[in-house]
Amino acid sequence: MKVKKGSSFYEDETTKAVELLTDQKMQVVYYAVEADHRIVLTPNDYSVTTMFYILSGSFKVQDQKGTRNYQANDVFLFVDPTQSVEFHASEFSRVLAVTSEHNQSVAAAGEYGELIKKVEEKDKYTYGHSNRVSAYAMSLALSYDAGYNIVDLGTAAALHDLGKVYTPKEILQKPGKLTKEEFEIIKNHPADTYRLLVETTSVKIAEAAAQHHERLDGSGYPKGLKGEAISMDARIIAVADVFDAMTCRRTYNEPQPMMDVVAYLEGQPEKYDARIVAILKRRVEDGSAARIMKNYSAIEN
Ligand SMILES: [Fe+2]
Ligand SMILES: [Fe+2]
Incomplete structure (x- = not known):
């Protein structure tokens, strides 16, 4: 699975990442981020179509193409994850990253x-x-x-x-x-x-x-x-x-x-x-x- 476990991409301890599910078919990672903190996902951390679902709060998401604002219940994926993406939490916010088997094979096709x-x-x-x-x-x-x-x-x-x-x-x-x-x-x-x-x-x-x-x-x-x-x-x-x-x-x-x-x-x-x-x-x-x-x-x- 491409989404990394561990702390390499956390800014500090105020960000929590929990792998809720990992099997052959799917991986679901839950992130909780304190206000004014961020997570940075590199191209290794997510695949071409990892789906992000904002559970609560709001994130400013920044990549090379610009800044976008997401709020609770927004869902999105990046079609072109060749760059790092930063999730800045404007308040305490939670997001799910879901990567499926099919998405993995799409990613493998590259x-x-x-x-x-x-x-x-x-x-x-x-x-x-x-x-x-x-x-x-x-x-x-x-x-x-x-x-x-x-x-x-x-x-x-x-x-x-x-x-x-x-x-x-x-x-x-x-x-x-x-x-x-x-x-x-x-x-x-x-x-x-x-x-x-x-x-x-x-x-x-x-x-x-x-x-x-x-x-x-x-x-x-x-x-x-x-x-x-x-x-x-x-x-x-x-x-x-x-x-x-x-x-x-x-x-x-x-x-x-x-x-x-x-x-x-x-x-x-x-x-x-x-x-x-x-x-x-x-x-x-x-x-x-x-x-x-x-x-x-x-x-x-
Ligand atoms: Fe069409
Ligand atoms: Fe179309």
Whole structure:
């Protein structure tokens, strides 16, 4: 397991780390940090998709890309852990770091963080998209069911557009409407995502990621799956993906207000799972969606 035991990365004794669980499949480490103290995780301490869940308090998290603020119930993962990350506790705060077997195998493959960076570099308007979709998805899932396997979900969400690494830049960045042929090329990315992930993660994660453009009424792609055939993970990722795409500036449209996007999704219960959209509405109302957006747009500049 990559998350280190011992005291090498603690600033002092006011930080406590307890390994709650370590087996072949998963490691869960609990950190409690006194006010004004910090933990520093190096690339050896966490893997490419270790999931962090803030239990209480608040952390300022700093890496090379900037500073973000997290509060209780926020969940997030770093797609590109090549740098040390510092967690500064503004008050007494507790965080769980969950690393799963699948995440370990992704980490072993090593290249996904790099690939995602490549995808996002191709189209600067999608910068941070993977991290945001992952954070939105995990936050929605926790409200849907407290026992939800958000590590698998967060991994699938963070890597859902991986297949775009094969999509030509000119198509991804094209302003205005795509031709039929261009759209057919775009439509290849979920299958490519599947191919890349099924080898190194699990069928469950690969499928969840590959189904993010499927819609409940069968109008989606690539397979035109309907209803129950679309996994819960994929339904959650679909809502998070559309929400992020529409609330962010893209080459061809202006960002839309979060509540307008919620209304857009609410208006199509035949396509988007209404239970998940209802939870999204609450996350917009309570400000946690805005916090996720702010945290990951801070990275852009
Ligand atoms: Fe996609
Ligand atoms: Fe996406």
